[in-house]
Amino acid sequence: MLFVEDPNSIEQDIGQYRERNECYPKVIAVKMTGVFTLGDKEDSSRITMLLFLDALKIAVYTESFGGYRFMDKEKIDFI
Numbered sequence: 001m002l003f004v005e006d007p008n009s010i011e012q013d014i015g016q017y018r019e020r021n022e023c024y025p026k027v028i029a030v031k032m033t034g035v036f037t038l039g040d041k042e043d044s045s046r047i048t049m050l051l052f053l054d055a056l057k058i059a060v061y062t063e064s065f066g067g068y069r070f071m072d073k074e075k076i077d078f079i
Contacts, residue, residue: 001027001052027052 002017002025004010010030017025026048029035035052039045062068071079 001025001029004028004030007031007033 002013004013007030010028014024014028024038026039027035027037035049037045037048037052039048058068
């Protein structure tokens with residue numbers, strides 16, 4: 001994910017992200033503007049947005065319970 005502070009620097013920020021990661025970001029959040037997803041097909045972009053929104057809900061809702069915590073290996077193996 002790429003978070004852009006200044007909307008005027010989107011092109012530069014995407015270029016820097018691509019240099020560091022050797023790919024384009026799948027999710028781009030632009031401060032005070034919105035969140036955008038990129039994909040090679042419309043369906044992949046839509047699915048990426050749905051997954052981002054789910055992750056956002058988890059982050060917000062878990063704050064009521066002390067924040068999110070990853071399960072340890074024992075619990076993961078049990079499931």
